[in-house]
Amino acid sequence: MQGFGLGLRPTHYPDFKGPHTKIKWLEAVTDNYLVPGGIPLYHLSKIREIYPMAIHGVAMNIGSYDPIDQQYLKQVKALMQKIKPALISDHLCWTGVGGRKMHDLYPMPYTQESIEHVVKRISMIQDFLGCELVLENVSTYVNSPGELKEWEYIKEIAQLSGCGLLVDLNNIYVNSRNYQFNPIEYLNGLPANRIRQLHLAGHSDMGDFCIDTHDKEVSNAVWQLYKVSLELWGEKIPCMIERDDDIPQLDVLVSEIEVGEQLVKAFQLEMELEDATH
Amino acid sequence: MQLIDWQTQFQNTVVLGGPLWEPTNPVKINQAKINDQRIKIYQNAYVQRLTLALRENYTVTHLAMGDEEFNSLATRYIEMQPSVRPSIRWFGSHLSRFLMDQLPWSRSPWLSELANLEWALRHSQDAEDLQNWTMDELKNKTPDDWEEEGFFLHPSVTLMEFKWNSPQLWKKISTNDLELKVSPQRLVQKVVVWRSVDLACQWKCLSTLEFELIKALGRSHNFFESFKRVKRKTKLKMDDWNSWAAMCLSTWVQDGLLVKKDQDI
Numbered sequence: 181m182q183g184f185g186l187g188l189r190p191t192h193y194p195d196f197k198g199p200h201t202k203i204k205w206l207e208a209v210t211d212n213y214l215v216p217g218g219i220p221l222y223h224l225s226k227i228r229e230i231y232p233m234a235i236h237g238v239a240m241n242i243g244s245y246d247p248i249d250q251q252y253l254k255q256v257k258a259l260m261q262k263i264k265p266a267l268i269s270d271h272l273c274w275t276g277v278g279g280r281k282m283h284d285l286y287p288m289p290y291t292q293e294s295i296e297h298v299v300k301r302i303s304m305i306q307d308f309l310g311c312e313l314v315l316e317n318v319s320t321y322v323n324s325p326g327e328l329k330e331w332e333y334i335k336e337i338a339q340l341s342g343c344g345l346l347v348d349l350n351n352i353y354v355n356s357r358n359y360q361f362n363p364i365e366y367l368n369g370l371p372a373n374r375i376r377q378l379h380l381a382g383h384s385d386m387g388d389f390c391i392d393t394h395d396k397e398v399s400n401a402v403w404q405l406y407k408v409s410l411e412l413w414g415e416k417i418p419c420m421i422e423r424d425d426d427i428p429q430l431d432v433l434v435s436e437i438e439v440g441e442q443l444v445k446a447f448q449l450e451m452e453l454e455d456a457t458h
Numbered sequence: 459m460q461l462i463d464w465q466t467q468f469q470n471t472v473v474l475g476g477p478l479w480e481p482t483n484p485v486k487i488n489q490a491k492i493n494d495q496r497i498k499i500y501q502n503a504y505v506q507r508l509t510l511a512l513r514e515n516y517t518v519t520h521l522a523m524g525d526e527e528f529n530s531l532a533t534r535y536i537e538m539q540p541s542v543r544p545s546i547r548w549f550g551s552h553l554s555r556f557l558m559d560q561l562p563w564s565r566s567p568w569l570s571e572l573a574n575l576e577w578a579l580r581h582s583q584d585a586e587d588l589q590n591w592t593m594d595e596l597k598n599k600t601p602d603d604w605e606e607e608g609f610f611l612h613p614s615v616t617l618m619e620f621k622w623n624s625p626q627l628w629k630k631i632s633t634n635d636l637e638l639k640v641s642p643q644r645l646v647q648k649v650v651v652w653r654s655v656d657l658a659c660q661w662k663c664l665s666t667l668e669f670e671l672i673k674a675l676g677r678s679h680n681f682f683e684s685f686k687r688v689k690r691k692t693k694l695k696m697d698d699w700n701s702w703a704a705m706c707l708s709t710w711v712q713d714g715l716l717v718k719k720d721q722d723i
Contacts, residue, residue, distance in 0.1 A: 211545045216613065217587035219657050239544035245462045252544045277465045281541040282472065283507050283549075284500060289464045297461055321496040322478060323489045325459040358496075391499060 181205045181232045181266040181377075184437040185420040186430075188227065190220075195430045196227045202434045202441075203231070205266070207420055210237035213263075214255040224263065234267040234377065234418075235259065236346075239281070242305070242315070243274035243288045243298055253308055260309065267376055269314035269346045272298070272334065285318040290326030290333040295340065302341035314344035314376045319351040319383075319392035321358060330355065331369035344376035348422075349405040350398070354383050354390040364408055372412065378419040380406060380440065395425035398436055406440065410447040472500045473540075508536045511549045515580055518631045519553075519573045531556075531563065547584075551577065568642040571624035575661065578616035578651040582659040585614035588717040590655055596711050601682065608679035608719045609707075614653035615715055617673055618661075625649055625661060655714040667692060668706055672715070679719065681707060 183204035188196070196206070206227065213224050213235075227233075237256065241249065260268060273285040288294050306313050317334055326333070338345050347370065356363040380403075382396030398406075398421065406419070421436045471478045478493045509532040513520045520528045535556055541549045554574035557563040563570070590612065599607070611617075623645040630640045648669035651661040664672070667688065674684035685703045710716050 212547070214545055215547070215584035218582075218584035218614065218653060219659075220584055221587075222657060241544070243461075245465055249544060274465055275544075276541075277462075277469055279542055280469065280473075281544055281546075282469065282504060283511075283541060283546045284472075284503055286465075286468060286500070289459060289461060291459075291461070294461050321499045322493040325464060389496065 181418045184440055186433055187422045189427050191427055192430050193223045199230055202437050205232040207234040207236050210235040211239050213259055228263050233265050235265045237270040239275055240270040241275045242301055244277050246277050257309055267314055271318050272315040273318045287320035287324045289324045290328040295336050298337055299341040302343045312344050314346045316346035316348050317351050319354040331366045335371050338371050338374040345374045346377045347375055348379035350381040350383055350402045353402050353405055354392045357390045363405055367408055367412055375413055375417055378417055379422045381422040407443055415444045471497055472504050511546045515550045516573055516576050518576055518628050521631050568622035568624045571620050571622050572628055575628055579659050582614040582651055582653040590714045591711045591716045593711055605680055609675050609681055609716045610679055610719055611676040612715055612717050616651045618649045620647050652715055671706055
């Protein structure tokens with residue numbers, strides 16, 4: 181899985197009957213395909229024959245104090261065996277406790293207790309799935325208790341558990357606005373050797389805070405963060421445009437990929453010039 | 459704060475309202491104020507997301523009820539039937555029963571039937587894939603082979619009985635066909651819902667006899683046994699029972715309603 185990818189959404193199924201020059205891979209939402217069979221799996225299997233694929237879940241509930249849902253993990257593993265994705269990811273968050281499912285990505289407390297809890301669960305899940313689990317940072321709106329900064333928390337979890345990281349640059353930007361920190365400090369604080377994938381998305385700017393709506397084009401501020409990420413981690417990390425609501429025609433999303441490609445080209449040129457002058 | 463306390467309190471605040479946490483440190487008072495404002499983002503998202511899931515799972519019931527009424531239904535349903543399955547695809551599985559039991563909707567029983575039909579259609583979309591019986595197989599195999607291999611209903615099949623003209627209402631609303639003059643009225647009818655071989659999710663009405671025969675086949679998997687049972691039970695006089703039964707079987711096979719046992723796909 182290399183270059184720029186796109187989130188696979190049912191409205192674009194007909195667009196993926198053949199390869200696309202700009203879209204190198206696709207990311208499917210795991211939970212949409214944890215069904216016995218039928219139409220969703222038919223489309224997914226057909227598209228998988230053409231495109232490399234990652235699967236990205238929203239319901240592993242990895243941070244919850246509820247027991248790990250074994251049935252859910254079995255379904256994820258069955259999907260993995262069917263689709264053979266290049267990468268499997270979910271979110272570093274919790275989605276419900278006491279058996280209730282809230283269908284949202286809730287913030288973890290940035291504490292040592294929480295780190296130990298999550299690390300233990302990641303190890304169990306990785307053992308069960310037989311592969312590395314990749315976790316995404318989430319956007320949040322309320323101050324979590326805890327003595328650590330968000331990036332310190334993520335770094336420690338990645339290093340202790342051996343999980344990969346999916347870095348959502350939009351979520352970092354949203355949180356930097358909501359909690360008034362420097363997003364570049366965040367990027368600098370992440371362990372480069374554990375980063376497996378990037379997400380780029382849009383948000384709604386409410387003035388004194390932002391909401392991660394995933395229904396708009398990538399903002400200039402997030403593109404700037406992408407440029408910083410190229411300088412820090414290079415251009416080899418697969419990067420994806422993610423749109424969950426108000427999903428436009430495919431060519432609109434492709435034009436965003438082209439913006440990203442331009443930034444990669446400019447970065448590569450800069451590197452070549454730097455090499456030439458040294 | 460312990461993880462368990464944070465998560466319990468956070469979830470309760472999202473569902474029930476109230477402050478997220480009371481700071482003991484005066485420096486954190488400002489943070490607490492911000493939290494109390496921003497927890498609303500989570501509270502709104504919770505209701506909106508589940509309401510949207512119900513709308514997507516019950517598009518026709520939503521259209522039949524209108525935004526205001528459906529939102530009122532969704533709010534009460536979310537409160538009384540919280541989601542317990544990881545995938546939001548399954549949220550709303552009890553909506554038909556809920557409409558039947560709860561006032562004021564229980565006064566319009568056709569709404570419950572409409573929701574039930576939609577849930578069956580939803581089920582047909584992603585039910586398990588199994589190899590269908592084909593007409594060639596039916597012709598080329600002997601009745602002994604039929605018995606050996608058995609006739610099983612395709613996992614996407616749901617057999618339904620209605621007391622109202624809900625299927626016709628569904629058709630009118632889903633196709634937005636203004637020419638169709640249909641309003642809710644009592645009409646006892648039997649319907650089969652399924653996904654065809656070309657992945658079309660659909661329903662059709664069956665006669666009482668055909669419905670009884672396919673229902674019996676779904677239980678026994680043996681065509682001759684089912685046929686004999688229905689024939690004995692109905693006491694109807696029909697000139698040619700055998701050709702009627704053969705016609706039923708071939709129609710079901712052509713429609714993709716029947717599969718064989720012991721499949722490993």
